[in-house]
Structure formats: C-alpha cells, structure tokens
Amino acid sequence: MRSPRRTALVLALVLASACSSGPEQHTVPPYRGDPAQAAQLEQRAAAACAAAGHPGGVPARRFVTDGCSAFPDGDWAACCVEHDIPYWCGGTRAERAAADEVLRGCVAERRSGALAFAMRLGVRVGGHPLWPSYWRWGYGRPWPSGYTDSD
Numbered sequence: 276m277r278s279p280r281r282t283a284l285v286l287a288l289v290l291a292s293a294c295s296s297g298p299e300q301h302t303v304p305p306y307r308g309d310p311a312q313a314a315q316l317e318q319r320a321a322a323a324c325a326a327a328g329h330p331g332g333v334p335a336r337r338f339v340t341d342g343c344s345a346f347p348d349g350d351w352a353a354c355c356v357e358h359d360i361p362y363w364c365g366g367t368r369a370e371r372a373a374a375d376e377v378l379r380g381c382v383a384e385r386r387s388g389a390l391a392f393a394m395r396l397g398v399r400v401g402g403h404p405l406w407p408s409y410w411r412w413g414y415g416r417p418w419p420s421g422y423t424d425s426d
Contacts, residue, residue: 303341303356305391319360321333326365329364329366334416337415337424342356349386350386351381358375361373364415365416366413371404422425
C-alpha cells in the first residue's frame, strides 16, 4: 500500500511542473554558453526526429535540454542530453522504452548500475506523455500529445 505522504508529494511535484513550460534556453554546458554548439545540437535533434518519421513531423517548439531534469547533472549529463532528443520528438511506446534503455546503459557505463536503474525508473514513471510536465515524452509538442501508436 502506498503512503498518503508519498502520494501527496508525487501529486504536488506533478502539479508544480504543470505550471512551468520548462526552460527557454539550454541549461547545461556547453550548450548554455555556446550558441554555435547549441545550434548544432538543435539541428541534430531536428534531424533525428525527422528520421524517426513521426506522423506530426518535427515539433514546432524549439529543442531545449535541461540535462537530467529533476535529477542532478553529474558526469552522466551527456546521457540525459541525448535522452532528451527522442523525448522532445515523442513517438511510440516502443521508441520511448528504447530511449529509456539507452539512458540506463549510458549511465551504467559512467556510474553504477544502481544509479542507472534509479534514473530509468524515474523516467519511466515521470516521463509519461500524459503528465503535464516539461520533461514528458513528446515535450516538444503541445500537451497532451500521447504516443503515436494506438496500443
């Protein structure tokens, strides 16, 4: 059985995140301070999204990364930036699961498997496309966008 305190905390976090559209600029180095690298990252994100063949095309909202969102940016921040690219674009359930597994593997290479597991669990729970958070699956699209597959 879940504790009422934990449930209230999760609900408060979700509601607080709904009040924010997220960062307007990149918040992690080197993209935060280097416009040329930021532009390259944004172009790479748009190309990856276009290549994925999302039925809605590339999102109208500019790609922006905040690194590991509600988790500290450690020496694994690059893993989170790469994870943000498919999360910005959105897509199918299988694409989300694959992106989350890539994140887990990337973090596990740099740190412990326990940290990687915790981060993967966090994105599986907190990154659902129906959450009104700026770090949700498909965050480059208007909320709620859901998955592109019907199952």
